[in-house]
Amino acid sequence: MTATPTPPTASPAPAAPPEAADDWLRLDQQICFTLNAASRAFNGVYRVVLKDLGITYPQYLVMLVLWEHGALPVKKLGEHLRLDSGTLSPLLKRLETAGLVRRERSVRDERSVEVRPTEEGIALRQRALAVPRRIVAATGFEIDEIRDLSGRLHRLTAALDKAADEGA
């Protein structure tokens, strides 16, 4: 049961005349909420499209990185994906159980664990080639529009990460 979206963007002005702070509250709701909602909506579409491949959206992101870069230590994978070991360790374990990756301690540095796509994992790429088209189609956006949006979001993320690091 997916709830019917009722975006606050479309909600009418409240009965009381808005003070400045109220304005801020509504605006704030729009940025944070629309972004959150869009992210979850994407997740929903990926859930449908990736069902055939038997992997989840975060697992797909991991495979994308591995397809592009080949074997990587968990640390590097985390840097690419902006995820830490707390998220990646169990996720990679599931991918290993699914037979898509292998994890092996690096011989050169025993702290590090190399994540390597298996034959099966590499083969999965062929079936994944159809995914992006379907996703782009689902957005109803033009390529340029997507690129533009992506750029803005990238700038946004950088600013937010910087702000979070600075404690506010």
Added chain:
Amino acid sequence: MTATPTPPTASPAPAAPPEAADDWLRLDQQICFTLNAASRAFNGVYRVVLKDLGITYPQYLVMLVLWEHGALPVKKLGEHLRLDSGTLSPLLKRLETAGLVRRERSVRDERSVEVRPTEEGIALRQRALAVPRRIVAATGFEIDEIRDLSGRLHRLTAALDKAADEGA
């Protein structure tokens, strides 16, 4: 430990000449990944800013709706937030434990549960008024730019929801 972001947007072209499908894969990574990353980055900033209030980001979203609309059944709350009972039930229970809301079966329809902000919950709004300013500041974006982005994301969400419902 927060991983250092290494956005794929900035990654150089791969060694092999990209076929069309490769292009699609990279582009895809940019939309879905940047959106996902931006959402999590927002979450991080909210985590910091909301620590004082003792609530999480999703809990804050719930309180925003309650502050604006007053008491609401769980169902309505879910429509506003695009969340179902599987997410809301435990979340609301935590908000109740924190003393910010009360949940009571509707007398008119015993299936429905009304969620009502307590005095304490209503009082929290005053302290929350400072939040949006800090968030907007953290984005480094101008108001108009935020509005624009928000509008795009709203359109995107609508399209994605529609596509997911249609099974692709």
Added chain:
DNA sequence: GGCTATCCAGTTGTGGGCAATTGAATTGTG
């Protein structure tokens, strides 16, 4: 060589998101 600081993956605990199911209440229909 020994000591300490740092780095790395993994684990634990809390919270969120969602599909699927349950069970009770209500509505619609004959």
Added chain:
DNA sequence: CACAATTCAATTGCCCACAACTGGATAGCC
């Protein structure tokens, strides 16, 4: 009125995100 279909909140089970911590490995420094 009776019975089937629908609605609603809650629960279960799985996965993801992240903070905090653990334990082992390495690097740097004396």
